[in-house]
Amino acid sequence: MHIHFLDPYQGGHSPIHRTDARVKLVLSVGFILTTALIPIGVWPIYVLLFAMVISFVILSGVGVGYVLKRAALAFPFVLAALPLIFTTPGLQLFSLTLGTWEIPVTLPGVERFFSIALKSWISVQAAILLTATTQFPDILTAMRAVRVPRLLVAIIGLMWRYLFVLADEALRLIRARAARSGEAEIPGHRKGGRIAWRAQTAGGMAGNLFLRSIERSDRIYVAMLSRGYDGEVRSMPLPKLEASNWIELILGGGILILLVVLSLLIWE
Amino acid sequence: MLLSPVAMHIPDGFLSVLVSIVLWIVSIVIVGYALKRVGKDLGERQVPLMGVLAAAIFAGQMLNFAVAGGTSGHLMGAAIATILMGPWAAILIMTSVVSIQALIFQDGGLLVLGANIFNMAIVGVAVAYMAYRTVLRITGNVKRGILIGGFVAAWFSIEIASLSVAMQLVFSGTSPAKLAIPAMAGVHALIGIGEGLITVGALAFLLSARPDLVKFGGTRPIGGRLVWLVGLLVTLALVIASPLASTRPDGLEWVAKQNGFLETARGPLYRIIPDYLVPGISSEALATIAAGILGTAIVLGVSLGVAYSRRNRQTSGG
Incomplete structure (x- = not known):
């Protein structure tokens, strides 16, 4: 089994795919920032933001279902905000009775909880759209353009290049463990050994993985040296942003600012 | 996501803008310093070693072991990275891991990436370093000390990082202090044991296969004292502040209010009722309906x- 399925990039020829990665990165982060800036409970703006994401997803052709399904993966974290329903002071809607406990459910609490959940959900969709339509080397270029240190970009780039190699390595380790019946999770089967023993086995695998990685990095370093690497990270000069890119940036930024202003007006 | 070991990657939308931006600035400064430091220590080996080890930590998070009732223990990796590579390199490794998780797998948000780097790469590493050095100083540089130090470092890095997450959620007005802090601390006290056991297993393997790699006891990394101190201060601050915040949340919530975080809650009762019962309903509902139609x-x-242009292309392309 290979782990290439991990790569979330969905090839295509849509206008979204063709947009410069720098524009996409800046506008995606801008969109998420805008979403974060909208106050609690301004539903009309949430609806508009959601419509914006969905229309870009449709334009990109990666599939609305795909994006919505992946966006649901971030949902468990919503638990962190769930208590707000009960603890935010305000108009009481009704109360749950748990045995002898009476837990009030308040309107501002419900409003706050759903606002946070919805804003988070919309933001995740924007990030998914970015990665589904942008190849990782282009994201690296965009990171360079927004002044992420060159060295860090080089490290992250190299990490990406070996991510799949090492994930495959980890899968081989897991398969070897399964074959030797130290299997972690087959329902209904007796688990081998005590928990501490199983943890030690997993730890041994992790140690093994690190050892192989350190040795691999030695080989990579030698290979880089023999191709003339001298410690300097060199990269192609960034292509100039064209007029059309600037127009996209200004237009997108303008709409986002407009939405923030509008939300403040509605909210007041 | 399937590779996420702990509930520690904050998604977008859960932290206030102010908290996100402050933590971005802190993270940028510290990671920038770490880049300089590691460049000095490792020189040109830096890029391949850091890159491959970051990929290894990422892949290592797939290794799990069954605990009970379908749950499993995982690795976050800050402690093992710190023990093997020293704090500065570990900060870079964990920063790369957290960034890729956010950029590619939406495991953690983009606007809150600074906060996630702060929690996992900076707090996690500094605390692991502090705990490991402290244990080694007590036991001396022997095998038993390294294993105990590994467990303690792993447990503390998870627990303190989770307290840091909880505090940020409280400061952002996303979670009430009296529930979030004990819940995060309790869950991660258990997750930390899993992390500790795996870390010990990995160290035991490396000690018998390549003892020279677990070199920490011998050479002390430059600037180590500073990291130790920072780790200690962060740990003390969070350990002291958390119970205070969860038992007496008024102070913290007062701070949050002063900063205007909770302002967005439209809190006061007297505003809610007129808004919702008499005139508010019409304007707010109308606006939502209008936005819905527009959207x-x-x-x-x-x-x-899109459908039209596709059909055109198909008919013209044959």
């Missing part, structure tokens, strides 16, 4: 446009 029109327009 639907946009989506419909785009999908019709």
Whole structure:
């Protein structure tokens, strides 16, 4: 089994795919920032933001279902905000009775909880759209353009290049463990050994993985040296942003600012 | 996501803008310093070693072991990275891991990436370093000390990082202090044991296969004292502040209010009732309905446009 399925990039020829990665990165982060800036409970703006994401997803052709399904993966974290329903002071809607406990459910609490959940959900969709339509080397270029240190970009780039190699390595380790019946999770089967023993086995695998990685990095370093690497990270000069890119940036930024202003007006 | 070991990657939308930006600035400064430091220590080996080890930590998070009732223990990796590579390199490794998780797998948000780097790469590493050095100083540089130090470092890095997450959620007004802090601390006290056991297993393997790699006891990394101190201060601050915040949340919530975080809650009762019962309903509901219609029109327009252009291309392309 290979782990290439991990790569979330969905090839295509849509206008979204063709947009410069720098524009996409800046506008995606801008969109998420805008979403974060909208106050609690301004539903009309949430609806508009959601419509914006969905229309870009449709334009990109990666599939609305795909994006919505992946966006649901971030949902468990919503638990962190769930208590707000009960603890935010305000108009009481009704109360749950748990045995002898009476837990009030308040309107501002419900409003706050759903606002946070919805804003988070919309933001995740924007990030998914970015990665589904942008190849990782282009994201690296965009990171360079927004002044992420060159060295860090080089490290992250190299990490990406070996991510799949090492994930495959980890899968081989897991398969070897399964074959030797130290299997972690087959329902209904007796688990081998005590928990501490199983943890030690997993730890041994992790140690093994690190050892192989350190040795691999030695080989990579030698290979880089023999191709003339001298410690300097060199990269192609960034292509100039064209007029059309600037127009996209200004237009997108303008709409986002407009939405923030509008939300403040509605909210007041 | 399937590779996420702990509930520690904060998604977008859960932290206030102010908290996100402050933590971005802190993270940028510290990671920038770490880049300089590691460049001095490792020189040109830096890029391949850091890159491959970051990939290894990422892949290592797939290794799990069954605990009970379908749950399993995982690795976060800050402690093992710190023990093997020293704090500065570990900060870079964990920063790369957290960034890729956010950029590619949406495991953690983009606006809150600074906060996630702060929690996992900076707090996690500094605390692991502090705990490991402290244990080694007591036991001396022997095998038993390294293993105990590994467990303690792993447990503390998870626990303190989770307290840091909880505090940020409280400061952002996303979670009430009296529930979030004990819940995060309790869950991660258990997760930390899993992390500790795996870390010990990995160290035991490396000690018998390549003892020279677990070199920490011998050479002390430059600037180590500073990291130790920072780790200690962060640990003390969070350990002291958390119970205070969860038993007496008023102080913290007062701070949050002063900063205007909770302002967005439209809190006071007297505003809610007129808003919702008499005049508010019409304007707010109308605005939502109007936005809904507009939004639907946009989506419909785009999908019709896309469908139309596709059909055109198909008919013209044959």
